[in-house]
Amino acid sequence: MKEREKTQAGDRKKLSGWANYPTVESDVFQPENAEELRRIILDSERIIARGNGKSYGDASLGKRVACMLSMNGILSFDPGTGIITCEAGVLLSDILPVIVPSGWFFHVTPGIKSITVGGAVASDVHGKNHPEKGCFSNWLLSFRLMDAGGAILTCSREENPSLFWQTCGGMGWTGVILSATFQLMRITSVSMHQQTVRARNLEEMFRQFEEQKACTYAAAWIDTTASGRDQGKGTALFAEHLPGDKALNWDTGKPADVPFFAPSWLLNPVSIRLHNQIYYSRNKPGERVIHLDKYFYPLDGITNWNRLYGRRGFIQYQFCLPGPASFDGIREVLNTISASGEVPFLSVLKRHGDRPSRAINSFPVKGYSLALDFPRTRRLTALLSRLDGLVWKHGGKIYLAKDAVSGAGMGRVDMKQFTEKKFTSALRERLEQ
Ligand SMILES: Cc1cc2nc3c(=O)[nH]c(=O)nc-3n(C[C@H](O)[C@H](O)[C@H](O)COP(=O)(O)OP(=O)(O)OC[C@H]3O[C@@H](n4cnc5c(N)ncnc54)[C@H](O)[C@@H]3O)c2cc1C
Incomplete structure (x- = not known):
């Protein structure tokens, strides 16, 4: 698998996660902007967002996949406050050269930097400092999410709070994250x-x-x-x-x-x-x-x-x-x-x-x-x-982001909370069987 996967809009291809198992034949779309994504979502009975495919199992696999890697702009970064807003397809490895020279780092980072911001939110990733810093969502201020009808919702602790918490660790089952704003941590050395x-x-x-x-x-x-x-x-x-x-x-x-x-x-x-x-x-x-x-x-x-x-x-x-x-x-x-x-x-x-x-x-x-x-x-x-x-x-x-075979219930996630069926991955189908 290439470091940054490239896919053509609507390509039929075999996809897998990082562990190369399982493999699923998918129609892969790679929208360049929200309007293209909206058309793809409205045209699809079932679809799942995919970041950089670095989840191990079947979390980002499905019959139709919206690969978010082309929506990859850093929209704003304030070196004074350490608040950054990125499109969902930006890789952590593309953020680091921008923030580190200004004295900022992630409060929470997984042990891999070639994941997207959308993937970090959807898996609510954790690092080696969980007791002190919690998961990625602890530092997430807000995100924009496209729902099944193509509407864009802003979600934060104050605005659409239920959707905010459901989406953090929600494995893409609530919609497609377009962009996210989060707080960085001060560092004075590398x-x-x-x-x-x-x-x-x-x-x-x-x-x-x-x-x-x-x-x-x-x-x-x-x-x-x-x-x-x-x-x-x-x-x-x-x-x-x-x-x-x-x-x-x-x-x-x-x-x-x-x-x-x-x-x-x-x-x-x-x-x-x-x-x-x-x-x-x-x-x-x-x-x-x-x-x-x-x-x-x-x-x-x-x-x-x-x-x-x-x-x-x-x-x-x-x-x-x-x-x-x-x-x-x-x-x-x-x-x-x-x-x-x-x-x-x-x-x-x-x-x-x-x-x-x-x-x-x-x-x-x-x-x-x-x-x-x-x-x-x-x-x-x-x-x-x-x-x-x-x-x-x-x-x-x-951990559902790693899972490929476990039985329903093992993630201890209440599947009934995800009432919208459009955003369904192979993982979700397996857990709901
Ligand atoms: C070597 C290695 C080390 C790792 N270490 C850790 C670790 O220490 N801690 C940890 O928590 N995880 C770890 N992971 C797992 C990884 O951080 C997560 O699986 C992460 O979600 C992968 O991001 P991705 O961009 O590749 O997303 P993908 O693998 O493509 O997708 C992961 C999930 O996010 C959803 N998703 C992706 N983008 C969007 C979007 N825009 N909108 C809605 N849903 C979306 C997908 O539907 C899927 O359910 C590691 C993985 C590897 C390969």
Whole structure:
């Protein structure tokens, strides 16, 4: 998949999300402006908005898709207040070179910068600082949304508030976001202070997170091939912004590329085990100063890394468990994975804080989430349905922006709130079955 996808209006093409599974044959429209979008919406019985296709599963797939990448202007940016208004198709990576030199950054950013502002709102993305900053919606002031009849509505906490909260994390099911206005965060340097800490098992890992509660950014990699007393061993990264007084620039260099799909056997239990051992031994405990880009977007250093999983693709399974259940639940999940013979390649543990009561569709609940990237095999769906059972039993939920196979209800989103059927994706059809 190209870094920025290009599509012709009304093209028939095969689309997938970042994990290259599933693939859906779609009529893809790429409106240049609101008037074109209105015509497309009015002509469609069913349609779903698509940003840059960086959700992993079937969230931005459907029989008809409105790809928003051509509506990509930064409409206004006030370097005095840090308030920015962008069209929905602008990528975070296009905003960064504009805001960073003026001393601004995102309050909340996911671990990838090639997503659109529309995608950030629709998934209500979170970062490594959820306890302190919440989701993207926390910093969203307003957006403009085109509804099924082609009308444009302004939504904020004051104007159309129900639609505002329904749309944040609403996965595109309320309409098409045209533009959004949000508040940025002051920074005085592009440097981060990062502390790397090793944990010998899951208990130690949770203790580290608790001890570093005051630290703004936290995320950990877990070696999912480790078992027995080593189960849950891994490396946690804690970080803070550093102050500075030098000119800020956003010069991030050119990423490496995976130019073609790797053979599907490349990531197998043996190679993944080896990779994990190397990763663990290379990430030595200690402190370092690291550039914003490398800290927040380490995976963007390699374009198209999803091709390493081969043409069969992969599935990212991300779930969040509420506080008291987190430790036992995650241990049970790791036990179940070990017993299954399936081996996830990447895994990321994050802690989460409370969310505003009205952000009913946001993914995180106060507790911990674990994201697991599984190469796709024949037995994987059976394992994931067992994991669904565990997540449900522990009162947790899965992240719809990553989902490709989970059962209805696993996102704990009340589907009945979305009464307008025009904006339907493959994900929504699956959840409503
Ligand atoms: C490497 C990687 C790391 C990631 N890390 C994180 C992370 O740390 N935290 C996190 O929260 N997420 C993370 N994600 C997920 C990603 O941030 C979300 O899936 C995001 O929504 C993708 O944005 P997109 O522009 O590619 O949207 P798409 O994938 O195209 O669409 C995602 C959803 O948004 C809807 N949508 C898109 N544009 C519009 C619009 N204009 N109007 C209405 N609906 C719209 C679509 O219908 C779909 O439901 C990560 C993804 C990758 C690939």
